[in-house]
Amino acid sequence: MxxxxxxxxxxxxxxxxxxxxxxxxxxxxxxxxxxxxxxxxxxxxxxxxxxxxxxxxxxxxxxxxxxxxxxxxxxxxxxxxxxxxxxxxxxxxxxxxxxxxxxxxxxxxxxxxxxxxxxxxxxxLRRGRMAAAVGGGLLAGVLIGEGVYGLTVVAATTSPVFWWASIVLGGVLVFVVAARRLRDIRSTMVIISAAAVTAASFVGAYLALGALFAVL
Structure with a gap:
């Protein structure tokens, strides 16, 4: 061949x-x-x-x-x-x-x-101002919301240090995104509002899940 x-x-x-x-x-x-x-x-x-x-x-x-x-x-x-x-x-x-x-x-x-x-x-966070404001607010809200939940609901059985650290980290995230990515009043108000709404929703969802697990 x-x-x-x-x-x-x-x-x-x-x-x-x-x-x-x-x-x-x-x-x-x-x-x-x-x-x-x-x-x-x-x-x-x-x-x-x-x-x-x-x-x-x-x-x-x-x-x-x-x-x-x-x-x-x-x-x-x-x-x-x-x-x-x-x-x-x-x-x-x-x-x-x-x-x-x-x-x-x-x-x-x-x-x-x-x-x-x-x-x-x-x-x-890598997109436009409004997208970054909503995304940053959502992430910060999760951190802050869980910190609030930890300090108010499970404080008796856990250390408060981690929960405070979570809240501080959420606050720092809002500040950094607002200072470096947003830089205007409108989008800054959006990230603050998004963080507050997400945090409140997070606490409410965790309380509802706790009640559901208690029933089951």
Whole structure:
């Protein structure tokens, strides 16, 4: 057989779209961060124990990951879900391996529901003023709302330090977005209003869920 009769063999490749690659990257980092949270509980003070049992504890890294990687709302929404769920699974897997079994079901469901909103809000910070105001207000409202809930509802069984830190972080987010992205009265009022409405809604939703779980 001559060389001309030989048919070149090419390797079979499954191309991965850049958006899918970025979402997979978010999943890997989130899973690792969730696992590190479990390990960190061995060394962190008791005041930070609520980190792994709070929406704010998963909201902040999810928002940072989506903000840093997403290129569109269509990418940010699934990335938010993937990050939130991966954080939970990473924490559950490492905790279980360390001898502290953790059922990720509840927080995974919360991640599926909250992830799209958190992802979209994080990406909105990169858009126009009004989008940034609404997105920033929503993220800040989650942090502030959970802090208020922690200080008023579960204060007897948890340290107030984490809850105050959550409130302060939410306030800092509002200030930074207003100062660096908005810079006008109208959009600044929007971010403040969005944060207040989201915080109040968050507390109300948590109270309703608590009442539902009590009945079940």
């Amino acid at each position: 001559t060389d001309s009769a030989l048919v070149p063999v090419t390797s079979f490749r499954v191309p991965i779209a850049p958006s899918a690659a970025r979402i997979l990257f978010v999943a890997a980092i989130a899973f690792a961060l969730g696992g590190l949270t479990s390990v960190g509980q061995t060394f962190l003070p008791e005041d930070a124990a609520s980190l792994a049992n709070s929406t704010a504890g998963w909201t902040a890294p999810t928002a940072l990951l989506v903000f840093s990687t997403a290129r569109s709302f269509r990418e940010a929404i699934p990335a938010g879900v993937v990050s939130f769920v991966a954080l939970t699974l990473g924490y559950a897997v490492v905790s279980t391996l360390r001898g502290f079994p953790f059922d990720p079901t509840t927080w995974a469901v919360i991640g599926v529901l909250a992830g799209p909103v958190i992802g979209a809000a994080a990406f909105a």
